[in-house]
Every structure is written in C-alpha cells, then in structure tokens.
Amino acid sequence: xxxxxxxANSALGPGFLADGGYQFHWGVLGDHLSELWxxxxxxxxxxxxxxxxxxxxxxLLGGAAALRIPVLRTLIWLYVEIFRNTxxxxxxxxxxxxxPDIGISLSGFTVGWLSLVLWGGAYNVENFRAGFQSVDPAxxxxxxxxxxxxxxxxxxxxxxxxWRAALPSVTNTLISVFKNSSFMIAISYPELTETTVNLxxxxxxxxxxxxxxxxxxxxxxxxxxxxARLIERRFAIPxxx
Amino acid sequence: xxxxxxxxxxAAPEPMVELRGVHKSFGDHEVLKGIDLxxxxxxxxxxxxxxxxxxxxxxxxxxxxxxxxxxxxxxxGTDLTAKGVDLNLIRRRIGMVFQQFNLFxxxxxxxxxTLAPRKLLKRERAATEERAHALLARVGLRDKAQGFPKxxxxxxxxRVAIARALxxxxxxxxxxxxxxxxxxxxxxxVLDVMRDxxxxxxxxxxxxxxxGFARELGDRLVFVDGGIIAEQGDPKQVLDHPxxxxxxxxxxxxxx
Numbered sequence: 001x002x003x004x005x006x007x008a009n010s011a012l013g014p015g016f017l018a019d020g021g022y023q024f025h026w027g028v029l030g031d032h033l034s035e036l037w038x039x040x041x042x043x044x045x046x047x048x049x050x051x052x053x054x055x056x057x058x059x060l061l062g063g064a065a066a067l068r069i070p071v072l073r074t075l076i077w078l079y080v081e082i083f084r085n086t087x088x089x090x091x092x093x094x095x096x097x098x099x100p101d102i103g104i105s106l107s108g109f110t111v112g113w114l115s116l117v118l119w120g121g122a123y124n125v126e127n128f129r130a131g132f133q134s135v136d137p138a139x140x141x142x143x144x145x146x147x148x149x150x151x152x153x154x155x156x157x158x159x160x161x162x163w164r165a166a167l168p169s170v171t172n173t174l175i176s177v178f179k180n181s182s183f184m185i186a187i188s189y190p191e192l193t194e195t196t197v198n199l200x201x202x203x204x205x206x207x208x209x210x211x212x213x214x215x216x217x218x219x220x221x222x223x224x225x226x227x228a229r230l231i232e233r234r235f236a237i238p239x240x241x
Numbered sequence: 242x243x244x245x246x247x248x249x250x251x252a253a254p255e256p257m258v259e260l261r262g263v264h265k266s267f268g269d270h271e272v273l274k275g276i277d278l279x280x281x282x283x284x285x286x287x288x289x290x291x292x293x294x295x296x297x298x299x300x301x302x303x304x305x306x307x308x309x310x311x312x313x314x315x316x317x318g319t320d321l322t323a324k325g326v327d328l329n330l331i332r333r334r335i336g337m338v339f340q341q342f343n344l345f346x347x348x349x350x351x352x353x354x355t356l357a358p359r360k361l362l363k364r365e366r367a368a369t370e371e372r373a374h375a376l377l378a379r380v381g382l383r384d385k386a387q388g389f390p391k392x393x394x395x396x397x398x399x400r401v402a403i404a405r406a407l408x409x410x411x412x413x414x415x416x417x418x419x420x421x422x423x424x425x426x427x428x429x430x431v432l433d434v435m436r437d438x439x440x441x442x443x444x445x446x447x448x449x450x451x452x453g454f455a456r457e458l459g460d461r462l463v464f465v466d467g468g469i470i471a472e473q474g475d476p477k478q479v480l481d482h483p484x485x486x487x488x489x490x491x492x493x494x495x496x497x
Contacts, residue, residue: 142343142402145306146357146409147333156356160347239391241346 015205028205029212039195040216046109046191047178050116054177057117058124058170059163065125066132066162067154076125083122088183091115096187108189112181120177124170131166132158161241164232171228175221182217192216255318257282257413257444258303263312265298272298274468276312280413285445287455287476290465291491296448299465300415303446304328304335317412333361336406336414340422342398344390350377350401351386354408362409369408376404380434396427400434407438414438416447452496456480464488 015023029036061076083091095111106114135158143153163170182193190198196213200206256279265273272295280286290296301307302314305321305328314321321331344353354373358364377383380400390398399419406414416435420428432454439445439458449455455462455476462476464485472479472488480496483489 138339138341138343139345141306142339142345145304145332145335145337145339145343146405147329147331147361148357149329152360156360157345164347237347237391238389239346239393241391 054120062128
C-alpha cells in the first residue's frame with residue numbers, strides 16, 4: 001500500500017486512488033455487455049465444435065489405433081506426435097498464416113474450431129486408445145468365442161467399456177480445449193479474451209474486465225466437470241466392470 | 242473308448258470334433274506337440290493334467306481361439322484350419338465357458354444372453370428373451386435376468402455364462418477350468434448345471450480339476466502333460482489304475 005500521493009503521470013493506471021487503493025467500476029461490464037456477450041458466443045461456438053470434433057477424431061482414430069490397423073496406425077501415430085509435441089500457437093499460426101501461401105485461406109472462425117479439433121483430437125486419440133485397450137481381454141474373448149467378428153466385438157465390448165474408462169482423461173482434454181479457445185487472440189479472432197483485451201484498451205478497466213471473464217471461464221469449466229460427473233453416474237455399470 | 246452316443250454298426254460315425262497332429266507354439270515354446278483326439282457326438286471328455294501341460298491351449302485350439310501351428314482341427318467333418326473357412330460362423334456352433342466367466346459387464350444378464358442370437362442369428366427379440374428366461378430357469382437363475390454380472394456371485398456368473406453359450410444352440414461345449422476361480426462352496430452349483438447338460442446328450446470337452454466330476458460324468462478321461470496326450474481311457478480306470486508313471490504322480494498330488 002502506497003502512502004505517498006500518486007502523481008498524475010504515475011505508472012499506475014486509471015482507477016487507482018492517490019493512496020494506491022483501487023476504485024472498482026463494475027459498470028464497465030454493463031457498458032460493454034453486448035460486445036462481451038458476442039465474444040462469449042464465439043468462444044462457445046469454436047469450443048463446442050472443437051470439443052465435439054476432437055471427440056469424434058479421438059473415438060475413430062483411437063479405435064483404429066487400438067485395433068492396430070496397419071498403415072493407418074502409423075499415420076495416426078504421426079498425427080498424434082505432431083499435434084501433441086508442437087505448441088498450439090504454432091499450429092494456429094500455421095493454419096492461419098502458412099496455408100494461404102498454398103492457396104488455402106481459412107477464416108478466423110474456421111481456424112478457431114479447426115485448430116481446437118486437431119489439437120484436442122490428438123490428445124483424445126490417446127485418451128480413447130488407452131481406454132479401449134484397458135478393456136479386459138477376457139471380455140473380448142467372450143465376444144469372439146460367441147462368433148462375433150473382430151470389429152463387431154470392438155463395437156459391442158471395447159467401445160462401451162472403453163469410453164467409460166476414458167471419460168476422466170477426455171474430460172480433462174475437453175476442458176483444455178475450451179480454455180485454449182482464448183489462443184485465438186493470436187489471430188485477432190474476437191472470441192471472449194480477444195474482445196476483452198480490446199475493451200481494456202479503450203476503457204483501461206483491467207481488473208474488472210479480466211476478473212469478470214476469468215469468472216466466466218471458471219464457471220463454465222465447473223459446469224463441464226459437473227456434466228462429466230453426471231454422465232459418469234448416469235452410465236455407471238451396476239456392480240462395476 | 243466309449244461314446245455317449247450309440248455308434249451305429251458299420252461305418253464309424255463322423256466325430257463331432259477331431260484334432261489331427263495338432264502342434265501349437267508360442268514363439269520358441271512348443272506347448273502342444275502333436276495332439277490326436279476324436280470326440281464322438283454326445284461324448285463327455287474330461288481333460289486333466291498339470292498346469293502348463295497344454296490342456297487349456299488344447300481346448301482353445303478347438304474353436305481356434307488359438308491358431309494352430311500345424312495340424313488340423315475338424316468340427317463335424319469341416320476342417321477349420323482350411324483356407325477360406327469363416328471361423329466366426331463356425332464358432333456359433335461351439336459354446337465356450339471360461340474360468341473368469343467373461344460375461345459382458347455393461348449388459349444385464351438378459352442382454353448377455355440375447356446379444357449374440359439377436360445380432361448374429363438375427364432372431365426376434367421376444368423369441369430370444371423367452372428362450373433366455375427358459376435357460377435362466379434351467380440354470381436356477383430365473384430371478385436374475387435384470388441383474389448385472391458383477392452383482393452376482395462367481396457361481397451365478399458362471400451359470401449365466403453357460404446359459405449364454407447355450408443360447409446359440411451349440412453342437413459342442415468347451416469348459417475351460419470353469420470352477421477354478423470359484424469359492425469352494427459355489428463349485429457344486431456349477432457342476433450341477435454341467436451334469437444336467439451332460440445328461441441331456443451335449444458333447445462336452447471339460448478341462449477340469451474336479452476329479453469327482455470327471456469320474457462321475459466323463460465318458461473318457463484325457464491326461465495331457467508336456468504337450469501330448471500321455472494317457473486316456475475310461476475315467477475310473479485311469480483314475481484308479483493309471484498306466485503311466487507321470488499320470489500316477491499327477492494323481493497322487495491332486496487326489497491327496
């Protein structure tokens with residue numbers, strides 16, 4: 001806490017009192033509610049597509065990897081290695097700035113959801129593969145002995161048991177996908193974080209705005225965790241597995 | 242060699258299952274070193290022997306859950322090791338029950354029974370469910386249809402597994418140490434179901450440690466050791482008067 005009066009040309013931003021205290025003006029949120037709302041909707045849109053797409057990618061490619069389908073399996077491994085071991089930011093820049101050089105121009109929105117699908121998908125491939133492979137081989141053998149072909153056995157046994165096993169790690173990945181939607185600030189796609197940064201630039205209300213969107217992100221992540229727990233309970237197998 | 246089914250005079254009846262010179266290796270380790278075995282329709286064969294001797298592998302070669310390295314496996318005259326044989330179709334005729342039950346844990350008992358007939362045989366739901374309830378009643382689990390496998394005792398799970406296999410109307414049943422994972426007091430309820438099945442004329446191959454069962458219900462006892470059939474014959478004869486030293490040594494240990 002400063003005790004000296006703060007000169008007018010202080011490094012401290014507006015909102016700071018002469019004694020160093022801070023005067024909150026939450027009204028700034030109301031003033032820019034419609035911009036923030038639009039930003040939130042964009043965040044939700046690219047996150048929703050990103051999460052759903054990454055689950056589809058994860059189940060399909062994770063399944064193919066678990067079934068050890070030749071060639072495909074190697075390509076999947078390559079995809080996972082590339083997208084898990086390079087920064088998401090580099091992937092976003094590549095999609096947005098490099099692809100136009102070979103004639104593929106993608107909008108900010110497209111790069112937004114696509115980069116999340118690709119990044120989250122790589123993690124979900126591993127989540128689902130591990131889940132499918134964790135299924136006790138005895139259950140698979142039970143299916144094969146009855147006369148179910150390999151793929152049908154996978155669908156009837158590995159899939160329903162494996163996704164349940166994968167749920168906690170998939171939930172973690174989906175939460176990361178949602179939070180990483182804020183990376184789209186790098187290509188100036190006006191999702192919630194980009195919108196907020198722009199509003200800070202004109203209003204100087206750093207604390208109010210960042211605390212507010214932080215609370216929004218937090219609340220939504222909690223909601224997702226809650227949703228995952230409800231799904232877990234809804235699909236719990238009586239007696240376990 | 243006595244058969245449960247009465248062999249007709251003249252031409253020898255086609256065996257239900259026949260193994261001809263079956264070899265099986267896992268890497269460098271040869272587990273089966275030439276198995277020849279003919280099982281008649283309706284015959285109940287008990288397979289005994291020390292662990293690691295190859296008896297479970299032998300059983301798993303009958304439905305080719307383990308592929309054979311050399312030799313032939315025939316089911317009702319069809320060579321299963323021939324090219325172009327659809328094993329998935331063949332396996333519908335071979336019921337198998339495992340030591341660890343292998344029921345689908347995410348499906349109810351009723352669904353476990355009806356899944357294969359409905360999906361593979363395209364049978365009507367109502368008809369399969371009716372059949373399932375009848376089989377559950379037969380194995381003494383009439384009231385467990387809506388339960389889930391892991392809510393049942395080991396003995397109950399094993400009886401469900403037998404009923405599940407029977408749903409496909411198999412021509413032969415394979416039992417792989419089905420009582421070995423059970424608490425002692427649960428063994429008899431499973432053996433009762435197997436006795437019922439044997440008396441109904443089912444062809445059965447049972448890898449077992451239950452010498453009492455083998456003696457009472459087996460038409461034949463096969464002693465497998467070191468990857469070969471070391472001795473076989475009438476169960477009472479083999480158990481009471483084994484001819485081979487290794488059989489004698491094994492029986493001395495297990496019958497003590």
